[in-house]
Amino acid sequence: MERPLLPLGAPRAERADAARNRRHLLATARTMLAEQGGADCLTMDALAERAGLGKGTVFRRFGTRAGIFQALLDDDEQAFQQQVMAGPPPLGPGAAPLDRLIAYGRARIAFLLDHREMARAALDGSLPVPAGTETPLSRTHIRMLLGQLRLDGVDLPMLALQLTAALDGPLLFYLSNSDLTESTDIQKRMTRAWEDLIQRVCGG
Structure with missing residues (x-):
């Protein structure tokens, strides 16, 4: 572990x-x-x-009512984090860094889409984006995996920040109701786009 x-x-x-x-x-x-x-x-x-x-x-x-949803999200976030830290590969340990990075994006996108209503209900004016700001797990985990890939001449902290921004809370703002209800393959398209992004960035 x-x-x-x-x-x-x-x-x-x-x-x-x-x-x-x-x-x-x-x-x-x-x-x-x-x-x-x-x-x-x-x-x-x-x-x-x-x-x-x-x-x-x-x-x-x-x-507040939003506090109920924040607590529900926190519970689910903790369970998600445990899968990343100690679950089966490729999301958990034991797979190659590139495979884990791709798997993390897939899992995170699925998590966000599954929790989109809960995340929006958790907004109470004190949180700038759904589900809070960035999830600290995301940037830390992505930064760790990028470091294991040994990319030459890359500003790893900034790249990790940009990749995190492609996944976490703000992603929900870019999806309209029609995106979520009319496109039955939105999750497949998003995960495919994440894999393409990672393959291009990391030269896989």
């Missing part, structure tokens, strides 16, 4: 009842999203009622 890509640090101490409520609320929120087919159904009041908890408990845990 590789060293962690991000310093996760010690988890913040949390009372057992608070941790239990958090898990229950997130599980309830996921059930509501799955049953009702969209982010619009998930409100603070509806979540509190469905979870059988007071509205004050929900507010203390998440702060």
